[in-house]
Amino acid sequence: MAHSGDLLRGHTETIILRILMDGDSYGYEIAKRILDMGEGVIDVKDATIYTAFRRMEDEGLLATYWGDGVGGARRRYYSITERGRAQYESNLVEWTKVDRILNNLIRGEQK
Amino acid sequence: MAHSGDLLRGHTETIILRILMDGDSYGYEIAKRILDMGEGVIDVKDATIYTAFRRMEDEGLLATYWGDGVGGARRRYYSITERGRAQYESNLVEWTKVDRILNNLIRGEQK
DNA sequence: ATTTGGTATCTAAACAGATTATATACTAAT
DNA sequence: ATTAGTATATAATCTGTTTAGATACCAAAT
Numbered sequence: 327m328a329h330s331g332d333l334l335r336g337h338t339e340t341i342i343l344r345i346l347m348d349g350d351s352y353g354y355e356i357a358k359r360i361l362d363m364g365e366g367v368i369d370v371k372d373a374t375i376y377t378a379f380r381r382m383e384d385e386g387l388l389a390t391y392w393g394d395g396v397g398g399a400r401r402r403y404y405s406i407t408e409r410g411r412a413q414y415e416s417n418l419v420e421w422t423k424v425d426r427i428l429n430n431l432i433r434g435e436q437k
Numbered sequence: 438m439a440h441s442g443d444l445l446r447g448h449t450e451t452i453i454l455r456i457l458m459d460g461d462s463y464g465y466e467i468a469k470r471i472l473d474m475g476e477g478v479i480d481v482k483d484a485t486i487y488t489a490f491r492r493m494e495d496e497g498l499l500a501t502y503w504g505d506g507v508g509g510a511r512r513r514y515y516s517i518t519e520r521g522r523a524q525y526e527s528n529l530v531e532w533t534k535v536d537r538i539l540n541n542l543i544r545g546e547q548k
Numbered sequence: 549a550t551t552t553g554g555t556a557t558c559t560a561a562a563c564a565g566a567t568t569a570t571a572t573a574c575t576a577a578t
Numbered sequence: 579a580t581t582a583g584t585a586t587a588t589a590a591t592c593t594g595t596t597t598a599g600a601t602a603c604c605a606a607a608t
Contacts, residue, residue: 445594
């Protein structure tokens with residue numbers, strides 16, 4: 327059986343980019359937000375977030391800086407770059423198409 | 438960048454099950470049908486279909502038999518089992534939830 | 549006659565994003 | 579002193595998809 331992460335696969339970056347469009351954030355908070363909105367169906371693991379950050383930094387989609395963890399551990403903040411914004415817009419267009427087609431395929435509607 | 442197959446990942450089985458609910462079929466035809474409905478956005482590779490068949494047979498979702506390829510190569514037909522139908526219904530319910538949540542996450546709508 | 553193109557199935561090896569497991573470290577409350 | 583919550587990180591593993599290649603049959607064109 328496909329593991330639950332396959333549902334998220336390919337969308338993690340888009341989701342992170344979308345969250346960062348609301349303002350800078352850090353891994354733990356982003357993970358909690360996805361978990362919260364995931365309603366038990368989508369549950370992202372923190373390792374997924376952190377490996378995605380590395381990839382996205384390498385691709386120039388994110389910029390990063392250290393913040394001071396108030397009342398806890400240190401935080402590494404991320405902000406979305408211009409390139410990241412462009413990537414998000416592109417992914418959103420793609421998703422809109424994919425979503426419609428996937429619905430056709432899964433529900434068996436006519437072409 | 439996520440390769441295009443990640444968009445399909447986790448849904449291939451559901452799509453195959455859905456197609457087989459219209460009647461028995463074989464790999465090449467199923468691949469063409471997905472390609473056709475995929476509108477250039479979803480393009481499944483035949484190896485993906487055939488490896489999915491093996492998995493699904495092992496899981497008891499499909500039954501198979503050889504047909505005679507009229508005017509071409511031999512065909513291996515697949516039919517959906519009771520278990521396959523149940524799996525499809527279950528996957529459909531799952532997808533309905535995932536689709537809504539994924540849209541919330543990707544479009545950044547309120548919870 | 550043989551080459552080309554369409555039909556059709558199959559598998560080993562590589563790829564890549566997600567998961568598992570584990571380590572580290574700081575703070576606040578018990 | 580211990581536990582729980584906050585926070586980041588990475589190596590190794592998992593698994594569905596892709597790449598690349600093999601096999602084979604038929605019909606039409608050269």
